[in-house]
Structure formats: C-alpha cells, structure tokens
Amino acid sequence: MCIALATTLALLVSGPVALAADVPTGVSQGAPAASERKQIELALALGKFKARDRHGVMMSLYQGKWFMPKREKVRRCITKRESGANYRAVSAGGRYRGAYQMSRRLAVGASWMMQREVRKELGADAEKIVIALRNKPTQRWNRYWQDRAFWTIWHKGKGKSHWRGGAHDCMTRR
Numbered sequence: 001m002c003i004a005l006a007t008t009l010a011l012l013v014s015g016p017v018a019l020a021a022d023v024p025t026g027v028s029q030g031a032p033a034a035s036e037r038k039q040i041e042l043a044l045a046l047g048k049f050k051a052r053d054r055h056g057v058m059m060s061l062y063q064g065k066w067f068m069p070k071r072e073k074v075r076r077c078i079t080k081r082e083s084g085a086n087y088r089a090v091s092a093g094g095r096y097r098g099a100y101q102m103s104r105r106l107a108v109g110a111s112w113m114m115q116r117e118v119r120k121e122l123g124a125d126a127e128k129i130v131i132a133l134r135n136k137p138t139q140r141w142n143r144y145w146q147d148r149a150f151w152t153i154w155h156k157g158k159g160k161s162h163w164r165g166g167a168h169d170c171m172t173r174r
Contacts, residue, residue: 054087
C-alpha cells in the first residue's frame, strides 16, 4: 500500500515515467504524510505538474474524499465519450465544456459544492481559486479542478445521471 501510494503520487506529479527522483523535494518515498499530500494537492490545484496537461486520458488528479478507485475506468470512459479526453473541449453549440462536458450551471454548482471542503483541506488560498473558477469557463479549468468537480458531482454514484446515455454507455463498464 505504501509503495502504491508513493507511485500514484509520482504519477500525478510527473507522469507514467516518474522515478523516485522526480518527486518534489520534501516528499518522502514511503507513504506520504498528510502535509506532503496537501503540498502536492495544492500544487495541482495551482496548475502545476500534470494539472497543466489538458489532453489525453490519465489517472484522476483528484484523489480525495469523493474519489472512487473502482470507478476510475468509468470516469476515463466518460472523458473519452464526452470530449475525446480533451479538457479544453467545447461542444458545437458552446453549451457544454471541458473533459466532462459540463454545463455552466453544473460547473458553477460543483464549485459551490467544493468550496467548504477545499478550504478545510487546502486552506483559504485554495478556496480563493475555487471561487475564481465561477468566473472562468470550465474548459479553462486545469485538469485537477475538472477531475475534482467530476468526483464531487459523481458523489459516490449519486450524480452519475449527469453522464448517462450516448453511443457509449460507460456505466456498464467496471
């Protein structure tokens, strides 16, 4: 478990070819302490490391309270179906945006849902980022925030109806 978590964090920071040397200074090689996880998550929230990469399928950058590892394949399928895994995507009519093709109303609602938790986990500076997201088109949110919004809306499966249908039913995949 400790090795898997350290590997996951290295992947989040540097990508699939990450080595121990690629992990930011101050992050241990065993299971990260809460302060180390917070440091990495805050960097991702600020758009550093893999959060800048807004195209292609990769592991969810958000892996907090609402993340469901057993549903990660479903999330990946949804990003492929909705946007071709393009976090900058905008639908033909402009109504749906980002990797998950969220409407503006859904994205702003997700930011309200995230705000208190972000303040508690990452502090007031991160909360300011969430508040600023409400004035930013969803396709301009970095990968971390779009992934976090997805898992917040997904809410352990209660919000999955937002991504039902299409030619490709991701919900039947495991």
